[in-house]
Amino acid sequence: MKIARKKAARAFGLLLLAPIFLLTGCFATQQDIEPMQSDIMVLEKQFSEVQKQVAKAKYAEEGQAEPEKLKEIDNRISALEKRMDSLDAQIREMKENQAPLAPQPIPPESNAPAPAAPAAPAPQAPQPTKGMVAAQDAFNQAMDLYSAGDYENAKAKFSAFLRNYPTDNLADDARFMLGEIAFTRKDYAGAVKEYQKVVDDYPLADRVPDALYKEGVAYDLMGNPDKARESFNRVMDNYPYSDAAKKAHHELDKLKGK
Numbered sequence: 570m571k572i573a574r575k576k577a578a579r580a581f582g583l584l585l586l587a588p589i590f591l592l593t594g595c596f597a598t599q600q601d602i603e604p605m606q607s608d609i610m611v612l613e614k615q616f617s618e619v620q621k622q623v624a625k626a627k628y629a630e631e632g633q634a635e636p637e638k639l640k641e642i643d644n645r646i647s648a649l650e651k652r653m654d655s656l657d658a659q660i661r662e663m664k665e666n667q668a669p670l671a672p673q674p675i676p677p678e679s680n681a682p683a684p685a686a687p688a689a690p691a692p693q694a695p696q697p698t699k700g701m702v703a704a705q706d707a708f709n710q711a712m713d714l715y716s717a718g719d720y721e722n723a724k725a726k727f728s729a730f731l732r733n734y735p736t737d738n739l740a741d742d743a744r745f746m747l748g749e750i751a752f753t754r755k756d757y758a759g760a761v762k763e764y765q766k767v768v769d770d771y772p773l774a775d776r777v778p779d780a781l782y783k784e785g786v787a788y789d790l791m792g793n794p795d796k797a798r799e800s801f802n803r804v805m806d807n808y809p810y811s812d813a814a815k816k817a818h819h820e821l822d823k824l825k826g827k
Contacts, residue, residue: 662698704734708743720750741767741774748783757787778804778813785820794827 711726730743748763767780785800801817808814
């Protein structure tokens with residue numbers, strides 16, 4: 570448990586430093602930094618949740634806490650650190666791509682008033698890296714196939730995306746879409762498997778509430794109301810203010826009596 574708290578403190582330190590990385594030495598435009606700022610806001614909210622869980626678990630350090638709960642807390646903190654490391658790497662790469670400002674000439678000594686220095690050229694906004702652009706294009710191609718109803722090729726494209734860009738910010742969306750493809754094909758067992766991978770592999774991603782909710786719907790359609798209730802309750806307990814929680818509450822009402 571002490572290790573978990575140390576990890577929480579370290580991850581919180583990274584979280585506090587992230588806005589500083591964005592603001593110092595990086596002349597990104599608001600449009601460039603808004604996605605990362607949004608990520609940081611999500612991480613802040615989710616880290617607060619992790620802190621609450623750690624606080625509850627610390628009273629059971631003498632073996633009274635459930636091992637599964639402690640493991641879940643540790644996994645969430647580790648995932649937080651990875652997301653923060655990824656954001657830090659993106660920020661460093663953006664700063665490295667900045668064009669250096671031209672040095673200003675030193676005027677010769679003179680009693681005459683020095684002429685006004687010419688305005689420094691506006692810094693160039695950092696451009697998305699080739700990897701980011703390639704990942705976005707690959708995801709868009711897969712989504713186009715899904716929207717067109719070509720589920721077989723869409724599945725292949727999303728699977729290839731996860732192989733080629735496993736740490737990209739769209740990875741959780743790609744895994745979720747594999748669940749959606751299975752769900753659309755009424756392969757509910759396959760859908761549950763993919764949705765659970767979203768939860769396991771990307772525990773801090775914004776797709777997790779949706780994945781848990783759809784997992785519950787799939788369990789219900791499979792005739793397993795107990796597992797459906799479990800998934801719906803996880804959404805409501807862990808993400809009470811999400812749209813998925815509202816839908817999960819409605820589904821729980823429908824499950825009464827089953």
